[in-house]
Structures are given as C-alpha cells and as structure tokens.
Amino acid sequence: MTIADVAALAGVSPAAVSKVFNSTGSISPATAARIREAAEKLNWTPSPAAVALRQSKTKAIGLVLNRPRATLDLDMTDSLLLSGIETVLAPREWGLLLYLFDRASQEQVEFYRRLVTARRVDGLILANTEVGDPRFELLRSLHMPAFLIGTPWNEDPIPHVDSSPPHAGVAETVQHLLDLGHRRIAYVGGPPTLYLPLLRREAFGRSVEAAGLTPAATFTADHSPATAAEATRRLMAQDTPPTALVFETDTMAIGGMRQAKSMGLNIPRDLSIVGYGGTPMGEWLEPPLTTVDRHSFNRGQAAAAGMMALLGEPIDPEDHPLRQPELVVRSSTALAPTREGVPTLLTSSAAE
Amino acid sequence: MTIADVAALAGVSPAAVSKVFNSTGSISPATAARIREAAEKLNWTPSPAAVALRQSKTKAIGLVLNRPRATLDLDMTDSLLLSGIETVLAPREWGLLLYLFDRASQEQVEFYRRLVTARRVDGLILANTEVGDPRFELLRSLHMPAFLIGTPWNEDPIPHVDSSPPHAGVAETVQHLLDLGHRRIAYVGGPPTLYLPLLRREAFGRSVEAAGLTPAATFTADHSPATAAEATRRLMAQDTPPTALVFETDTMAIGGMRQAKSMGLNIPRDLSIVGYGGTPMGEWLEPPLTTVDRHSFNRGQAAAAGMMALLGEPIDPEDHPLRQPELVVRSSTALAPTREGVPTLLTSSAAE
DNA sequence: TTGTATGCGTTATCAG
C-alpha cells in the first residue's frame, strides 16, 4: 500500500495525494475528497520511514529519564510525567521513544552523542537538571532540539517548563508548619548535585530564617528511602529532636516516616512530616502524607506541548498551562507537641 | 554524513561500507578495518530512516500499556517492566516506543489498527490479558508480531512469557497464612475482566478448599486502592470478620491496609494482609507488606528478549530467564489472633 | 489546479 496505489485509485498523481495529506500546494476540494476517500478505502497512511528519509524529520521525540537504580523504581512521578507527555503526542501522531540513562554504567556525553547520531528523534525532553549540567550546551552544539522539564542551573537559554519559582511550595510548607506551632523544623535533603532539590533546600533555609529560626538540615548520599530513614534515625536520636521534618522528596519522606514510626514516634502527634512531589501513593500512607503536589501529569503535558512548539508543530502551549505546585495538607502534619498541655503555637517565644 | 562520505574516505564503494556494517557479503579484513576507521572518524551511523525504508524494518518495538486512570499511576510494576525492557533493547540499539491505551477514550480495535498502519514498530509487546481478549488474533491478522507479557486467555499461540503457573505464589500465600493459624481468610479481587488476576483468585479458592476451608471472596469494580478500601470496610464490619485478607494486587492491599488501620485494627496483630506484585513501595509501608514479588524488571527483560528473538534478532532468550514469583514475607502477616491466649495455630480444629 | 522528475540514504542484486 503506497502513495501510488492511492493515487491510482483516485485517478490522480502521487504528488496530488501528497499535497492533500500535507495540506501544501493547492488541490481542488473535489479531487481532495476523492483522494481522501481512496486513502481511507485502502487504509493508507504515509510511511514514517519514507517521510523521515525525505524530510529528515521523524515525528518522534525522545524522553530521557535518569535512572538512579534505587529511586526511579520507587517514586512514580516519572510515570505521571510519561503519561502526560504521551497524552499530548499521541493525538498528533507523534511517537515517544523512551531512553533510560544509567550514570553508573555509561558515560553521559557519549550517551547523548549516540542518541543524536542515531537520528531517531527530532527532539529530546530532559529532566533532572544537575548543577553544572553539560547537556544543554552539548545538545545545542550537536544541533539537537532539547526541552527541559525543570530549570537550567545557569543562564542557559534552553527552553523549559517549570513552576516559578522552581521551589514553589516550600515557603508554604514552612509557613504551614509554623502555623502549627513548630519551631524545630529540620530538613532532610539528598545529594547536592540535583539542581531543583538544591533550590528547594535553599528556599527552606530562607523561609525558616525569615521566621527568626535557625535552619537545621541533614543530607544523605542519595534520595532513596533507606538513606532518608537513616538520616531520620540520627535526627530523632538527638537530645532535642525536631518536631517536624521536611523531606526533599516523597520517596525520602516515606522512608523517614517508616523510620520514625519504628522508633515509637506517633505521626503526626510526636512528629510532623512533609514530602515533596505529590506521589499518588501519598494519600494511602498511614498517616496520609502532607506534600507539595507538583502535578507531574500536567507537567508532562506542558513539556510535550513546549517541545512540539519548539519543533514547529502547530500547537499552542497555552493550551497546556503549567499548574503551580500546591501544598496538599493531609494527616502527617499536625500541631507541634505541646509542653505541659500548652501547644507551642500559643506560647509567645520560639522553642529555640 | 552519509554512507557515501564514509565510502569516499575509505576509498571504497558505499556497498562495501554497507556490507561491513551488516556483516553481510564478504569484505577483506583489511578494507573492513579501513571502513570502520573511516566511519568512526566521521562519526557515522546508518540512518534509521533510510534503513527502515529500504528494509521495511524499524528496529523499534512498541510497548502498549493499558491505562486505567486510577491504577497505572499508583502501582509501579509498570515502571519496572518498562525499565527491564529498555535495558535489553538499548544495548542492541533498538528503540522503545511507548503507547498508552485508554479504554475510556478510544476503541481498541481501531487503536491497534492505527498502530499497525503507522508502521513505526516491528513488533508490539502487550500486557494485561483480558478474558476474551481479541488483540492476539487481531494483530495476527494484521501481520504485526506481538509478544505477550502474561498468558493468553485461550489456546492462542501468541508467544508470551509468564510464570508457570501464571498464578504462582498464590498457593504459597495461602499456605503461609494457614501456617500462621489463619482459618478465616478472605480474598479481595477486582473486576473479572483481567485474566491473570482471575487465575489468581481461582487458585486462591482451590488452595483454601484444599485445606478444608470455605473460600470467602469480595470483588470490587476496579483495582484501585479506594474500592479495595471500601471492600475491606465491609468485610471487617461483619460479625465474624476474617483474620487475613489476600488482595489481588499490591495497590489494593495498600488501600485495604489503610482502611483496616483507620478502623482501629492493628496489622498484623488483628489482621494479616498480603498483596501481589512486589511493588518496591511495599517494603516501606507500615507495616511492610507481605507480597508475592513478580520480579517485574526481570519480567520486562524476558519479554524484550522473547520479542527480539521473535523478530529474528540474534539473542538467546535463555540469557534472560524468567524468575518465578516468590512470596516475600514481611510484617503485614503474623499469627492469627489468639482465643483465650491460645494461638489458633495450636488448636486442633479449624475455626470454621 | 495538476502532473513529472528527482533525490533523500540505504541495501540487495548482480556483474566484474
């Protein structure tokens, strides 16, 4: 089934068929209809391979997900991202190629270089900005359109989509805890290589300082629940442990929550916990997790729309506006532990 | 950068280059080396578009995931599957296209028909067999190679990978509960449309009956945690509630666990809970979830290897053998509640 | 408004 068959059936030239299907050139409505009908009858659709060869465009985009073994498997915001992207591409008949990059087993520059020379996609959607991330420049120098989900770590002009500020929700989180009377609020972050988490932790520090408190933070080697649990253990073993813990990700919060409970702490009575991300699982934890929902599905849609626009596809990114992250208050946060029956909330002086 | 450039640099014809890169025909080692060197220097790789056009092969496979809105977003075994597949394809330079099928918004036959006429992939990996599933025949009639993760509902010869039996782990689960002294074990299943879950529930019934007990089961409208929670509520509100609940999926178990706890039940003291699937999150729930780990990552690898073999790629599926599901006993299961201090385990007569 | 001719980058066939 080729364009020639359709042309023959419609009694026209292949060129005419092509023009109709690309709404280029001009074809009389009558013959256009005849052509469409013929194509329909033959169940014909332009061959992506031929089109790709002819136009050097694949109508496919690639999504690169970093796969830090321990984390991707646990957090599901990536699934939502994926889902959102596919939802935008599919109706437009664009393909979505999935690439997993495993830092542990491959060299990054080489990885992207191969991706580019493979020429399977017209553009790449990236995520997980790192401090000093060389990918934006690299891809630009390789002439591969790229779109970032997140914010570049420098002034790089790479098109991207992210909430503004990127750490949106952190200040609200702190305020929420302050409102509940918490004065000893600790932050549990991961490694400082990922940029967005870094911004969040800085934002946390600013918010806490603005309230006249001294920020306390602990950092772990990765974002896995296991290391977050260990960090929690150490924090809570102190003489004057925090009354609230803010985790850099939901995955960490889950690990921390479990650790706290295994230490006999009641959440939220003895300790309030907040995550970040909005994993759907949060709602089903015990207690349900207070977190900042980043609306990953919508984020994926926005990114896909942005990428399509970047590639010249007729799409209005405004149709897929990014929803700002929002603090979702569930039951893992509550009034700070009282002292002699008086909620800290009502005392006039901060606990420290 | 085309094959011609490489040929020129190596001082040979394009055909020679092609032969070297496809290890077809015969080329003297000397010139072959020269050609490889030239290709390396020019950073050349065959254009997938041109190859696809010429050979009508895309070196890409598609993975179709059914997306029952509420479920995909919660359970992560799909992520693991994806990850496993990609891990096998990437090193061989095959692409992985992701397709999401949303039953609610599209007609299935039409969906697959489009997928086939689009000719973007050489084969399709399917999952989530349904009773009466028409896809295997459909794709066969459309001459699209398909590989199933799971088991066909009928005698369909579609190549597939699954544990044997498909419900492996269920009997072990029941035995585990019996060993703990449970006699009132209820099953919480989802809709009867999905075939593998159906097999599991049947296996549950058989195992329980074999122990001389009467199987009790409740079914919900979908596999979401919300409906599983509601089912749990009803089950536990009975006069003589079960002492153990077996859920059809981990996602359901999570919903059920939360519900039970909100009813004041202590898990596992008052109620034992078992899931199925092996979601990585299970380890971090409170208490950690006893479940049957299906090794989804490995399952994905096996499927990818099977699909590649089916498509004639030189790969030995034996290199990616399927690991059988295994019961992972964590803390959501324990001795059945005692009567007057005596564990049911030690009484000679069953509770009912 | 429509048709013709050409080339996109490869590989398979066949002749050398």
Next chain:
DNA sequence: CTGATAACGCATACAA
C-alpha cells in the same frame, strides 16, 4: 572479494 545499479515510499521544485 568488490563495485555499479536499482529500488524502498515519499515530498518538493518545476513544468504544464
């Protein structure tokens, strides 16, 4: 063992 040539299916420039 190697090279010339045609064809894969389509879209574009240009001629009609």
